[in-house]
Amino acid sequence: MKKNPARRVAFTGMLLALAAALSFLEGLLPVTAMLPPGVRLGLSNIVTMYALFFLGKKEAFAVAAGKSLFVLLTRAPVAALLSFCGGMLSILVMLAVLRRKDASYMLISTAGAVAHNVGQLCASVLVIGSAFTFWYLPVLVLSGAAMGVLTSVLLKALLPLLRKIHFVSQENFIYRGGISLQGFGKHLSGAKVPHNKHTSACATEEMPVPARVIIPMAQSIGASCTPLVKKGDTVKVGQKIGDSEAFFSVPVHSSVSGTVASVDDFVTASGAVCQAVVIDTDGEQTVSEEVGIPEYGGKEAFLREVRNSGLVGLGGAAFPTFIKLNPKNPDEVDTLIVNAAECEPYITSDLRAMLEDTDLLIAGIRRVAEELNFKKVIIGIEDNKPEAVEVLKPYCDSQISLCVLPSKYPKGGEKVLIYEATGKVVAEGQLPADVGVIVMNVTSVITLETYFETGMPLVGKRVTVDGGAVAEPKNVRAPIGTLYSDLIAFCGGYKEKPAKILQGGPMMGIAVPNDSQPLLKNNNAVLVLTAKECETPEPSPCIRCGRCLRACPFGLMPAAIDKAVRNRDVEQLRKLKVNLCMECGCCSYVCPASRPLVQQNKLGKQILKNGGGK
Amino acid sequence: MENLVVTCSPHARSGETTRKIMMKVLIALLPAGAFSVYFFGMRALYLILICAICSPLFEMLWCWLIKRPDSTDDLSAVVTGVLLAYNLPVSIPIWEAVVGCFFAIIVIKEFFGGIGQNFINPAIGGRVFLLISFATRMTDWSVYEGTKAADYLSAVSSATSVGSDAISSATPLRSDTVNFYDLLLGRTGGSLGETCALVLIAGGILLVAMKVISPIIPLTYVGTAAAVAWLCGENPVYHIFAGGLLLGAIFMATDYVTSPTTNKGKFIFAVGCGVITMLIRIYGNYPEGVSFAILLMNIVTPLIDRATMTRPFGALIPAKGGDAK
Numbered sequence: 047m048k049k050n051p052a053r054r055v056a057f058t059g060m061l062l063a064l065a066a067a068l069s070f071l072e073g074l075l076p077v078t079a080m081l082p083p084g085v086r087l088g089l090s091n092i093v094t095m096y097a098l099f100f101l102g103k104k105e106a107f108a109v110a111a112g113k114s115l116f117v118l119l120t121r122a123p124v125a126a127l128l129s130f131c132g133g134m135l136s137i138l139v140m141l142a143v144l145r146r147k148d149a150s151y152m153l154i155s156t157a158g159a160v161a162h163n164v165g166q167l168c169a170s171v172l173v174i175g176s177a178f179t180f181w182y183l184p185v186l187v188l189s190g191a192a193m194g195v196l197t198s199v200l201l202k203a204l205l206p207l208l209r210k211i212h213f214v215s216q217e218n219f220i221y222r223g224g225i226s227l228q229g230f231g232k233h234l235s236g237a238k239v240p241h242n243k244h245t246s247a248c249a250t251e252e253m254p255v256p257a258r259v260i261i262p263m264a265q266s267i268g269a270s271c272t273p274l275v276k277k278g279d280t281v282k283v284g285q286k287i288g289d290s291e292a293f294f295s296v297p298v299h300s301s302v303s304g305t306v307a308s309v310d311d312f313v314t315a316s317g318a319v320c321q322a323v324v325i326d327t328d329g330e331q332t333v334s335e336e337v338g339i340p341e342y343g344g345k346e347a348f349l350r351e352v353r354n355s356g357l358v359g360l361g362g363a364a365f366p367t368f369i370k371l372n373p374k375n376p377d378e379v380d381t382l383i384v385n386a387a388e389c390e391p392y393i394t395s396d397l398r399a400m401l402e403d404t405d406l407l408i409a410g411i412r413r414v415a416e417e418l419n420f421k422k423v424i425i426g427i428e429d430n431k432p433e434a435v436e437v438l439k440p441y442c443d444s445q446i447s448l449c450v451l452p453s454k455y456p457k458g459g460e461k462v463l464i465y466e467a468t469g470k471v472v473a474e475g476q477l478p479a480d481v482g483v484i485v486m487n488v489t490s491v492i493t494l495e496t497y498f499e500t501g502m503p504l505v506g507k508r509v510t511v512d513g514g515a516v517a518e519p520k521n522v523r524a525p526i527g528t529l530y531s532d533l534i535a536f537c538g539g540y541k542e543k544p545a546k547i548l549q550g551g552p553m554m555g556i557a558v559p560n561d562s563q564p565l566l567k568n569n570n571a572v573l574v575l576t577a578k579e580c581e582t583p584e585p586s587p588c589i590r591c592g593r594c595l596r597a598c599p600f601g602l603m604p605a606a607i608d609k610a611v612r613n614r615d616v617e618q619l620r621k622l623k624v625n626l627c628m629e630c631g632c633c634s635y636v637c638p639a640s641r642p643l644v645q646q647n648k649l650g651k652q653i654l655k656n657g658g659g660k
Numbered sequence: 661m662e663n664l665v666v667t668c669s670p671h672a673r674s675g676e677t678t679r680k681i682m683m684k685v686l687i688a689l690l691p692a693g694a695f696s697v698y699f700f701g702m703r704a705l706y707l708i709l710i711c712a713i714c715s716p717l718f719e720m721l722w723c724w725l726i727k728r729p730d731s732t733d734d735l736s737a738v739v740t741g742v743l744l745a746y747n748l749p750v751s752i753p754i755w756e757a758v759v760g761c762f763f764a765i766i767v768i769k770e771f772f773g774g775i776g777q778n779f780i781n782p783a784i785g786g787r788v789f790l791l792i793s794f795a796t797r798m799t800d801w802s803v804y805e806g807t808k809a810a811d812y813l814s815a816v817s818s819a820t821s822v823g824s825d826a827i828s829s830a831t832p833l834r835s836d837t838v839n840f841y842d843l844l845l846g847r848t849g850g851s852l853g854e855t856c857a858l859v860l861i862a863g864g865i866l867l868v869a870m871k872v873i874s875p876i877i878p879l880t881y882v883g884t885a886a887a888v889a890w891l892c893g894e895n896p897v898y899h900i901f902a903g904g905l906l907l908g909a910i911f912m913a914t915d916y917v918t919s920p921t922t923n924k925g926k927f928i929f930a931v932g933c934g935v936i937t938m939l940i941r942i943y944g945n946y947p948e949g950v951s952f953a954i955l956l957m958n959i960v961t962p963l964i965d966r967a968t969m970t971r972p973f974g975a976l977i978p979a980k981g982g983d984a985k
Contacts, residue, residue: 592921631670
């Protein structure tokens with residue numbers, strides 16, 4: 047900031063004005079009249095000190111000289127001479143003291159103030175012409191010391207504030223350590239997004255097997271799988287068709303029986319390139335011989351079976367479940383939070399799962415809690431699902447409890463849910479396991495239990511198909527890999543031409559370019575939206591209304607991040623903690639200027655990563 | 661199905677727009693405007709309408725000049741015009757009001773980059789500019805014969821500067837003989853929008869109810885001013901209701917662009933405004949300190965913003981020596 051010479055000059059000028067104003071002010075204070083002659087409070091020394099510490103020698107001299115000029119213009123030449131000599135000697139002495147590495151602010155300031163008074167005294171001796179004046183020295187030294195202490199205390203007190211408004215460089219300041227928690231209260235912020243849960247009452251319908259499915263090899267965070275089948279192979283339901291040697295990977299299974307039509311390159315909706323197995327189904331749904339109820343003993347075997355089931359985080363994150371259930375500190379993890387919030391509008395697949403597969407849910411919770419030694423299980427659910435609350439209440443006991451949350455998006459976000467359910471803060475860089483918690487989505491638990499009871503891995507999904515452009519919105523159970531076009535055809539087809547088809551909900555879902563997308567493991571909804579439903583006005587300039595920072599659950603400042611991204615300011619992005627953004631969409635949702643804030647946040651994260659940030 | 665729209669999430673918006681917010685502000689300003697026409701007569705209406713029309717015209721002209729798309733349909737220029745009109749005495753020559761609008765829109769707002777980029781509130785900038793350029797006219801509180809104002813206000817001095825059909829009156833800040841109910845119901849002299857406390861407070865409540873502004877700034881500003889007045893031995897109630905304090909605290913200090921974004925920042929801003937207003941009123945040469953106070957605090961707002969940045973949830977603050985690069 048200070049590299050620009052014009053800025054340095056302007057800033058020095060500002061400091062000079064401040065020093066002059068302070069010196070004028072101390073003349074007005076009633077205290078000055080009481081002090082012995084020649085003694086000044088030395089308030090303007092704060093400015094000289096600041097200039098010396100944070101700008102440089104030249105600027106400090108300039109401020110002192112300029113102040114003397116001001117005194118010349120407003121008082122008398124004699125006074126100006128005194129001020130000049132005092133100022134120069136003061137800076138020279140402070141420079142000498144600054145050479146010592148361990149000099150404290152107080153030492154430097156006192157030395158400077160004493161030197162200032164001595165300098166003034168010497169000048170006055172020259173003017174008066176009598177050495178007798180030197181008898182005054184002890185008084186001036188004492189008062190200088192006192193004033194020096196006072197000014198150093200003032201400067202030290204001002205430093206944190208000066209640091210915050212960027213007038214102090216990094217090296218001169220020491221932060222308090224710790225995690226910021228202040229001001230969050232019982233509930234985190236969010237946006238009041240309309241629920242649109244039109245399909246809550248729609249019982250899940252099983253869809254007839256489509257003619258063709260496309261099963262991509264990349265359906266989880268981590269490495270994508272290598273196909274284990276090739277063109278022409280016969281496959282059966284539950285047969286493993288993709289796996290990887292990498293640790294961070296989860297196998298992929300066939301959801302249908304039929305023949306492999308091809309193994310092609312495939313581009314997912316989020317832009318990743320992988321292989322995909324295209325299967326022409328025979329409609330029989332013959333179950334593979336590989337499928338059998340797993341037998342296991344002990345935690346390690348349990349986790350191996352979890353991997354074999356192909357389970358990933360079905361709330362949408364697609365994190366390999368077997369890795370999540372295996373934290374580095376298993377003895378400290380004692381709470382399981384079951385995420386039944388389903389905060390996105392339109393989606394009701396988790397709700398239907400809770401109502402229709404309640405037994406599987408409870409059995410799954412008990413199994414996971416036993417295998418991994420969870421003392422407490424909290425089911426976090428939003429209050430817009432009263433029927434599910436009623437169904438789950440009877441199962442609450444000493445271990446399982448229900449936490450009903452206000453339906454304000456995004457209560458289903460992992461860190462948000464943990465805070466609302468337990469009050470614990472997952473800090474920057476931490477995992478939920480670091481605060482003793484593991485979060486699993488409701489459908490993930492049900493799918494896990496289905497595998498352990500029947501041996502069938504993750505091959506089918508309950509998905510909500512909704513939106514104004516689809517004829518019969520409903521909840522559908524479909525094989526993984528079913529194309530959207532088949533799903534929509536099962537739901538009565540298109541009522542009108544949609545503007546967008548979304549993979550997921552309207553707040554965090556991905557807009558897909560066509561309806562030939564396959565249904566993925568972590569896909570909970572296919573939304574077919576009319577133009578009116580996803581209307582987004584043209585962006586206009588930011589009016590600094592602050593709605594975005596009030597809506598952000600994590601207390602970030604999206605408007606400031608937007609500005610920093612436009613300026614490519616890596617330092618500012620680091621201070622704004624853009625890496626904490628979970629891209630929930632609350633900020634863009636509430637912005638009156640319709641600014642693409644989530645997009646800017648995503649860019650900001652990239653800039654921060656590439657700019658050498660931590 | 662091909663050719664679908666592909667954008668970044670989220671795919672829904674709350675429906676709030678800048679234009680809607682400005683409309684709500686205009687609605688909240690309506691009671692004060694209606695009262696000013698009732699009290700000061702038709703000239704008040706002309707002034708308000710002319711300012712409200714000239715301001716977007718100047719903005720349109722500017723956009724045409726710099727070959728950018730017309731930005732006036734967010735109605736922010738209209739709000740600036742109306743607010744500026746509310747700060748003017750009824751007897752000000754129309755051309756001076758237009759010059760004020762020009763300065764507010766072109767210099768304060770458009771020179772710096774248009775909406776969102778102005779460094780001070782354009783209406784305040786316009787008012788201060790007029791105050792300094794046309795000091796006599798801006799402090800000439802003459803009212804017109806035949807208007808309600810003339811009925812309520814007795815001539816304090818017969819020396820007038822505007823026409824022969826004007827009756828001079830003093831702004832209540834210069835006179836000590838006004839009672840509380842007169843101030844509340846607007847039976848006093850002053851600029852168009854600042855006289856009737858009741859309609860201004862009603863507008864303020866409307867703004868808060870419509871979730872346009874947070875009550876922090878108006879309440880803190882007025883509270884601080886009252887506290888300082890009391891500490892300095894003046895009548896706090898009088899200072900709240902007389903002059904432009906309510907107009908400034910409710911409508912001008914709360915401008916989004918020129919006030920801090922966080923609640924803490926808003927509080928600091930309002931305290932600063934209150935203190936400076938009262939210092940100018942009590943110890944300064946000007947009877948009215950509101951414009952300068954808000955102007956000075958507007959300038960300091962970026963610093964307040966930097967000092968009151970939010971602390972993100974779970975953010976780690978480095979323990980020693982700042983960040984290592």
